[in-house]
Amino acid sequence: MGIETTAAHQGHAGVVYVEPWFAMVARAGDATPVVCSLERASETEPEFLARVAHETTDCDRLVVMGPGTERLAFEREYVTLYQRPDRLVDDEPAAHATRFDLLDRLRLLES
Numbered sequence: 001m002g003i004e005t006t007a008a009h010q011g012h013a014g015v016v017y018v019e020p021w022f023a024m025v026a027r028a029g030d031a032t033p034v035v036c037s038l039e040r041a042s043e044t045e046p047e048f049l050a051r052v053a054h055e056t057t058d059c060d061r062l063v064v065m066g067p068g069t070e071r072l073a074f075e076r077e078y079v080t081l082y083q084r085p086d087r088l089v090d091d092e093p094a095a096h097a098t099r100f101d102l103l104d105r106l107r108l109l110e111s
Contacts, residue, residue: 013109014059017097018052018066018074020045025055026102033106035099049077062087063105065094 014027026035036055040048052074056062062078064071071091079085089109094101 012059013061013063013106014056015063015065015102015105015109016052016056016074017094017102018049018064018070020070023048023052023066023074024097024099024102025052026099026106027056027059028106028110033103035102037099045073046077049074050081053078053081057082060087061089061109063089063109064091065097065102065105067095068093 012028014025017024021040023038023040024035025038026033028034038048038052038055043051056078064075064078066074071093075088075091078088092105
């Protein structure tokens with residue numbers, strides 16, 4: 001039971017890759033990392049970015065990847081929603097990323 005309590009207080013890391021019409025979020029899960037893909041349909045950009053940010057609610061450290069404009073827009077939306085710029089530990093310009101790229105970056109972040 002002590003191990004569960006410790007794990008609950010450690011928090012989670014996450015990695016976000018965001019484009020104008022697509023995003024992926026990788027975050028630590030209970031046993032294995034979880035990766036989810038999100039597509040933007042008829043949402044406005046702020047609505048889409050808020051939905052992506054919602055997927056990172058339990059993350060206490062977050063790396064944001066993606067093309068410059070979209071990456072910065074997500075970071076602004078995240079800070080507006082959660083008032084926690086201290087959780088954004090790194091950002092990386094990337095024209096494209098795969099789920100494996102996110103999982104690799106998540107492993108580095110957790111170590």
